[in-house]
Amino acid sequence: MDDTTGTVVVGVDGSPGSRAALVHALEEADRRAARLRVIVAAQVPEYWAMAYGMVAPPPLAEIVDAARDVGQHQVDAVLADRPDLASRVEVSVEALAGMPAHVLLDAAEGADLLVIGHRGRGAVRSALLGSVGLQCVLHAACPVTIVRAAASTERSDRAEEAAVPA
Numbered sequence: 001m002d003d004t005t006g007t008v009v010v011g012v013d014g015s016p017g018s019r020a021a022l023v024h025a026l027e028e029a030d031r032r033a034a035r036l037r038v039i040v041a042a043q044v045p046e047y048w049a050m051a052y053g054m055v056a057p058p059p060l061a062e063i064v065d066a067a068r069d070v071g072q073h074q075v076d077a078v079l080a081d082r083p084d085l086a087s088r089v090e091v092s093v094e095a096l097a098g099m100p101a102h103v104l105l106d107a108a109e110g111a112d113l114l115v116i117g118h119r120g121r122g123a124v125r126s127a128l129l130g131s132v133g134l135q136c137v138l139h140a141a142c143p144v145t146i147v148r149a150a151a152s153t154e155r156s157d158r159a160e161e162a163a164v165p166a
Helices: 016-032 047-052 060-081 100-107 131-139 149-163
Strands: 007-011 035-042 091-097 113-118 144-148
Touching: 007 016, 007 100, 016 035, 016 060, 016 113, 016 144, 016 149, 035 060, 035 100, 060 091, 091 100, 100 113, 100 131, 113 131, 131 144
Parallel strands: 007 035, 007 113, 035 091, 113 144
Antiparallel strands: none
16 A cells, blocks of 8 residues: 555545445555545534523534544444455544534645535535535635435446346
């Protein structure tokens, strides 16, 4: 893995959309002979809520550790499904505290590509790009790829149908 020439950054959060983005980013990193940085945004609770009698949030270190565990679990699951890529792509998992769009934009500085998942929320709402995706597309210093989980599943289904003789 010493011959890596660049970096692909992918944002994950444990959702089906982020799993599809992770698979795409892993394949893209392999194609580019690049390393893969898996980023999990650990959202810090709003402290104003404590002023209104809500329970105190856990320490920041616990929030970041839990977010990293989510990301690592998702990476482990994808690499178990794709052992061919596990040996060819250098993968690191990082959890960073902050708002998802800001965390991803900062992590993508100097990267060759930023990959994020799209969360479908119904026929009408899924046609619109979410706020994180929109911020990344508008402000990233590198190209951005947005991957739909359904599109990935549909492609797999079509490939299986094509492979099965009629």
